[in-house]
Amino acid sequence: MRLQRITICSIFILIMSFCAVTGTATSAVATEPPEKLISIDPGNAPPDLVMVISAIVLEMRGQAQPKGKWPEIVFTGGITKGLLEPQFRYAGFRLLQTMVDEYLPPEMNNGVTKLKGHLHFFDAAKRRTLVSLEIKYEFVSDKIIIKKAEIRPLFPLRPELKLFIVPAERVTKNDFDIFSNNALTMGFLLNNCVSAGKPDEIPKGIRDYYVFACYLDRLSPDDQTELRLGRISNGLQGEKLAFRASDGIAQTGHNLLHFDHSGWRVDIARCRISLTGEKLYLKAIFQPGTKQNKEIKLGEPYLAGVFPTRLARQVPDPLVKKTQLALIRAGYDPGPADGFMGNKTHQAIDQFQRDSKQKAAAEPTRDQIKMVQAALVEKGYKPGTPDGIMGGKTRRAIMQYQHDNAMPADGKISASLLKKLTASKPQRTSTVQHAKKGKSQVVQQGESRTLTVSAPSPKQQRLKTMITSKMWPNEVAIP
Amino acid sequence: MFSSLCKYRYVIPTLTIFLFCGCAGLEGQIQKFKQKMDQLGQITLPDPIAVSLDTMPKDAAQVTTAIHDKIVRISQGTSKHVRFGKAIDAGSFLIDKELTFSGAELYHYKTNINNPSDKTIAGKIDFEGPLGRRTSALHVSRFSSTNNEIVITEARVEPLYSTNPEPMLFIVPTSSLPNNASLYPDSYTDLLTFVSEKAVTPSSRVNMIEENAEYTIFVFLLDRISPSAALQVKVSTQETGIYGYKQTTRYLNFNGWQVGILSGLFSLSDRGQTEPLYVKAVFVPGKEVGKLRPPRLIGRYMIHNIDPTQMRYTISSSN
Numbered sequence: 001m002r003l004q005r006i007t008i009c010s011i012f013i014l015i016m017s018f019c020a021v022t023g024t025a026t027s028a029v030a031t032e033p034p035e036k037l038i039s040i041d042p043g044n045a046p047p048d049l050v051m052v053i054s055a056i057v058l059e060m061r062g063q064a065q066p067k068g069k070w071p072e073i074v075f076t077g078g079i080t081k082g083l084l085e086p087q088f089r090y091a092g093f094r095l096l097q098t099m100v101d102e103y104l105p106p107e108m109n110n111g112v113t114k115l116k117g118h119l120h121f122f123d124a125a126k127r128r129t130l131v132s133l134e135i136k137y138e139f140v141s142d143k144i145i146i147k148k149a150e151i152r153p154l155f156p157l158r159p160e161l162k163l164f165i166v167p168a169e170r171v172t173k174n175d176f177d178i179f180s181n182n183a184l185t186m187g188f189l190l191n192n193c194v195s196a197g198k199p200d201e202i203p204k205g206i207r208d209y210y211v212f213a214c215y216l217d218r219l220s221p222d223d224q225t226e227l228r229l230g231r232i233s234n235g236l237q238g239e240k241l242a243f244r245a246s247d248g249i250a251q252t253g254h255n256l257l258h259f260d261h262s263g264w265r266v267d268i269a270r271c272r273i274s275l276t277g278e279k280l281y282l283k284a285i286f287q288p289g290t291k292q293n294k295e296i297k298l299g300e301p302y303l304a305g306v307f308p309t310r311l312a313r314q315v316p317d318p319l320v321k322k323t324q325l326a327l328i329r330a331g332y333d334p335g336p337a338d339g340f341m342g343n344k345t346h347q348a349i350d351q352f353q354r355d356s357k358q359k360a361a362a363e364p365t366r367d368q369i370k371m372v373q374a375a376l377v378e379k380g381y382k383p384g385t386p387d388g389i390m391g392g393k394t395r396r397a398i399m400q401y402q403h404d405n406a407m408p409a410d411g412k413i414s415a416s417l418l419k420k421l422t423a424s425k426p427q428r429t430s431t432v433q434h435a436k437k438g439k440s441q442v443v444q445q446g447e448s449r450t451l452t453v454s455a456p457s458p459k460q461q462r463l464k465t466m467i468t469s470k471m472w473p474n475e476v477a478i479p
Numbered sequence: 480m481f482s483s484l485c486k487y488r489y490v491i492p493t494l495t496i497f498l499f500c501g502c503a504g505l506e507g508q509i510q511k512f513k514q515k516m517d518q519l520g521q522i523t524l525p526d527p528i529a530v531s532l533d534t535m536p537k538d539a540a541q542v543t544t545a546i547h548d549k550i551v552r553i554s555q556g557t558s559k560h561v562r563f564g565k566a567i568d569a570g571s572f573l574i575d576k577e578l579t580f581s582g583a584e585l586y587h588y589k590t591n592i593n594n595p596s597d598k599t600i601a602g603k604i605d606f607e608g609p610l611g612r613r614t615s616a617l618h619v620s621r622f623s624s625t626n627n628e629i630v631i632t633e634a635r636v637e638p639l640y641s642t643n644p645e646p647m648l649f650i651v652p653t654s655s656l657p658n659n660a661s662l663y664p665d666s667y668t669d670l671l672t673f674v675s676e677k678a679v680t681p682s683s684r685v686n687m688i689e690e691n692a693e694y695t696i697f698v699f700l701l702d703r704i705s706p707s708a709a710l711q712v713k714v715s716t717q718e719t720g721i722y723g724y725k726q727t728t729r730y731l732n733f734n735g736w737q738v739g740i741l742s743g744l745f746s747l748s749d750r751g752q753t754e755p756l757y758v759k760a761v762f763v764p765g766k767e768v769g770k771l772r773p774p775r776l777i778g779r780y781m782i783h784n785i786d787p788t789q790m791r792y793t794i795s796s797s798n
Contacts, residue, residue, distance in 0.1 A: 460609035470678040472648040475779040
């Protein structure tokens with residue numbers, strides 16, 4: 001009878017329901033569970049199997065085995081170490097499912113029982129993890145001797161996550177100290193995140209927010225995650241969100257700030273969005289790594305989650321209105337200045353960006369102007385303070401220089417002018433007679449006195465250079 | 480003659496407007512008047528007939544040199560061929576020793592028809608310090624030249640105050656400044672040196688965190704302005720216009736070279752800003768420009784900005 005039952009159940013699944021969890025999501029895992037699954041009543045499971053798995057879970061948690069209740073379970077040397085993860089004890093996690101995919105009774109395996117399966121853990125925050133299990137044990141009188149026990153965390157190819165949006169002003173530098181703790185992080189997020197269920201409390205207009213992507217599945221260290229902001233809900237397209245070093249937190253080597261809670265990752269990015277404006281989509285992109293799942297290749301990026309940014313009824317945004325008015329003033333057509341970011345406004349901004357680039361390419365840069373001004377000053381001309389602004393003084397000084405050097409005196413910065421200015425040696429000496437306006441002197445003639453323009457000393461020159469570098473650029477051209 | 484030449488700066492702006500109103504047709508009058516309104520509050524000097532000493536007539540250059548020497552009180556080295564017939568009053572024109580000659584222009588050179596040896600000149604002498612501080616003197620001189628000697632019979636020198644002063648703005652962390660403003664260096668050059676040593680470099684703002692910090696803003700005028708003119712330093716979120724918050728600005732006046740000082744909590748970073756912030760330097764011309772003295776924006780400095788193209792809100796079309 002016993003042999004018959006074991007034969008039938010050579011492959012079966014045992015479900016031990018320690019708690020009733022509804023809506024359990026089953027993530028696809030890198031190592032797929034067996035296709036043939038048989039559910040049986042836990043009451044019908046072999047008692048030795050229940051006892052061994054319970055003992056394994058206790059070992060994984062680093063807890064002592066119960067005494068007196070069950071037959072003594074003995075782990076032979078070194079096995080216990082293989083059941084412990086360095087920094088994780090599954091504390092707070094409950095064993096939801098035990099999936100057994102191979103069970104060889106001692107009669108079929110030279111007196112040793114062989115068991116292969118998976119353990120599925122959950123915690124109160126609905127975080128979950130899957131562990132593969134391989135055990136060999138035998139009965140010796142009233143003891144169960146475990147000869148082999150190996151566990152291996154399995155990482156999902158399709159993880160799930162929750163996204164929280166927190167106004168930037170609610171996150172202080174000190175808060176980042178608690179984000180290394182999962183429970184504190186969740187507490188913080190629940191207290192401070194914006195909720196679609198409270199539309200009256202949703203901030204209006206474009207503001208800075210921190211986006212927290214909290215993965216429910218345990219991820220491999222080499223899995224890659226990122227957050228993007230896109231206009232369309234499907235596809236991976238979007239602008240990559242980053243966490244800035246200027247937020248006062250040490251760089252992590254990633255574009256995102258990652259907090260790794262024993263494999264449960266929390267990605268934090270900062271973005272500037274409106275929760276009451278144009279509907280954009282925050283996208284969590286996941287790319288499985290290979291380190292822990294050597295049997296598979298690096299997976300393709302996968303859209304792990306899409307979250308619309310508009311959480312409340314759209315309202316006009318004063319900043320968008322300002323932008324639209326500025327675009328209208330600049331000669332663009334962003335549509336009516338109504339404070340709503342529509343297609344026309346987007347197109348006008350895109351056009352403005354393109355034009356700005358072209359304009360920047362056609363006109364000398366501020367640095368170039370500054371360089372020309374500095375070179376002119378060095379040569380005794382008077383383009384005013386080298387501030388990088390093309391004003392009347394600069395133009396006149398360029399014309400004068402061009403005239404003196406037999407160049408077309410158009411007052412414009414050209415490649416030939418730059419070449420000439422940088423190639424020729426400076427004429428910095430107090431004895432040279434300048435032909436430029438205001439730089440001429442009376443040379444000693446008989447008893448006549450000489451008026452000279454004194455050149456600044458090296459110390460004064462250094463001081464002037466320092467002053468110039470510290471001056472803020474003036475947007476008003478001085479005639 | 481003297482007074483009319485000396486009053487160039489008083490007369491010209493007003494005269495220009497009247498000329499346009501009187502001569503131009505009614506159609507073009509308004510437009511031209513509007514154009515000329517931009518020049519209100521400024522001194523427009525006539526076109527120079529010589530822009531350097533070596534392009535001036537020799538006697539005019541010698542007289543200009545002698546006037547210069549008188550201004551800076553050089554007793555030695557003055558040309559033996561030029562002397563003053565009577566003492567001139569250059570007392571109103573006091574400049575520091577560090578300001579030295581930087582140029583001269585001649586606007587008027589006239590020979591008396593009845594007495595060819597009697598001439599009148601009007602010109603400008605520029606002075607500049609090593610750090611760019613500058614000023615000018617306007618002089619009108621009558622002199623008689625003989626074969627071997629020039630005698631300046633009459634001369635009048637007045638400071639030519641700038642109506643287009645050039646501002647320089649520096650931002651200094653308040654923590655690096657003395658608590659009491661009375662402990663600041665007491666000369667323009669020392670203060671400018673002190674401030675520029677402590678000031679933050681504009682290019683360093685990209686690395687700055689966006690939290691507000693206490694900064695002190697210094698606006699130095701490179702040009703000397705008249706006692707009746709004023710510098711105003713204001714903070715505003717509006718790009719245009721001359722208005723802004725100015726209640727806490729303090730001013731130092733170094734014999735006509737003014738410095739505006741404004742302290743407050745500022746963020747120098749563009750990031751995370753919902754409003755741009757500008758520091759505006761406004762110049763109120765003095766009495767020398769006439770009765771109409773409209774304040775004018777001479778400096779606008781963007782402390783931080785919002786850039787529509789940098790907004791996270793906008794996604795580039797390449798996505």
